[in-house]
Amino acid sequence: MSVVCNNRTVTVIRGSSKTLRVTVQDSSETPIDISGSTVFFSAKEKVSDTVALISKNSTNPAEIALTDPTNGVAEIYLVPSDTQSLDSGRLLYDVWIVLVSGARHSIIQSELIVESSITVIP
16 A cells, blocks of 8 residues: 655644645555554654644544545645644654554654744734
8 A cells, every 4th residue: 555645744834824734645656445444643743742732533524535435535734723822843644544454554754843933823
């Protein structure tokens, strides 16, 4: 199982919105139908941290939506409150999918760069 993502390293300005679009594919780059699946996103400072700084899943479509599930497409929504209180720097993130069959797959492991903002919008 693989994933297509415009840029696996994600940069976000603290307190801003960002959408991460992922496409889940098989090894021959054919999209996998993810209808009924659950997608999870977590970001931490270190892999060993027990609590994620940002945690989302597709049971709440305001967090992660299966926008074109028959073509394997999901969108992860980072909203201002996700990063507003974070210090600028590098986080680690991953994306997992649990298919209807119960099979669990890690589809992305990469970095989330939080940059400082000049303007702070309350």
